[in-house]
Amino acid sequence: MPDFGILGQPYAEPLRSSIGVNRRREWIILSALMARPNVFISMNAFIDAIRETDPPRTAREQVMNCLGSVRRAIAASDATGVRLDRVRDGYVFGIHAERIDHVVFSRLHAEAESAKALGRVESSLGVYERALALWRGSAYDGLDVSSFASHAAALEEQRAIAAEEYFALSIATGRGSGVLPQLVRHVGEHPLREHGVALLMAALHGEGRTHDAHAVYARLAHRLGEVLAIGPSIEVRRTLDAILDGTVSAGGPGSG
The missing domain is CATH 1.25.40.10 (Tetratricopeptide repeat domain)
Structure with a gap:
């Protein structure tokens, strides 16, 4: 089971003792990192994410503080194989991507579609079930952040398509x-x-x-x-x- 995720209220199991549930800015920054693992994210992207709750004048300082909190949480946790690296004017969240729920969901959805195309109906149904079970609520649940909206909408659309494919196969098999x-x-x-x-x-x-x-x-x-x-x-x-x-x-x- 993935120990990081955004398919519902964002969570990061290894960091939960270091980042309290009410630290909204940290969760916005951490969610931005989980959305794009192992990919460079610019400071401007982080600033856009928190700008709605912080004046532009202090946004960069707030981002740096939040990134520092996340870095300290990683260092203090048992999150083996997880790192936050500074790269130019931005950061890269280094992690095995399969530890993040939306990455696993997308892979399982593709596997289910492939199995269905090959006529392996039972296998396809099982994989669809595993994919849909990863969802704990709406994407980024509890974080109403406009810069996450397009990614959230894409994930929700993929979820709806997977659900309808699963329902159709279930009906087809009685x-x-x-x-x-x-x-x-x-x-x-x-x-x-x-x-x-x-x-x-x-x-x-x-x-x-x-x-x-x-x-x-x-x-x-x-x-x-x-x-x-x-x-x-x-x-x-x-x-x-x-x-x-x-x-x-x-x-x-x-x-x-």
Whole structure:
């Protein structure tokens, strides 16, 4: 299990006794380091990260203080193989990248996709489960920092894609009932992700809850009309048609 992470509230297990949970600036700096392991990060990037909470006049001093705290925490901990090196006007967080959760998640997601492409469905399902289990909340949970927003959004999108791939494979192998609670929660969190909605409709229909599948479609159509002034996608409409015709495939939408 990774001992550093940003897939939820940022954490660094070996440093937890040295960096208290309420030291927001240190966690912003440490999160910036964990986001880009073994890569040069300029002082300006650190300053951008904390500038929202510190006047520009003192931002550089605050960054240096925080980096010093992180360095001392590493030195005082049992974080073997972890270092923070000054390189020109910036720093490099030296660490075996697989100790950081988002790195492991991305690797596992790629492995699951490869296994699926090779027809190794059971292996793919298992790897998807391991990848999704790394998430403890939203990316950078508790740190509302604008310079992290694009990375957080990319990670959340990758998470949503992985979840939908996992749900689709589960439905295709007759395990829709086992993932239905997760799928309901996923659609609740992402009500305009139409692939997820189509999967939920298929899973509900597969459980004999055709009326609920129709209701899910109606909610999506209403939301899309209100928010974007458009109707549901072809995928969702075809799923509804297949449910009405009684021809929806065991694998649900996009099962091929």
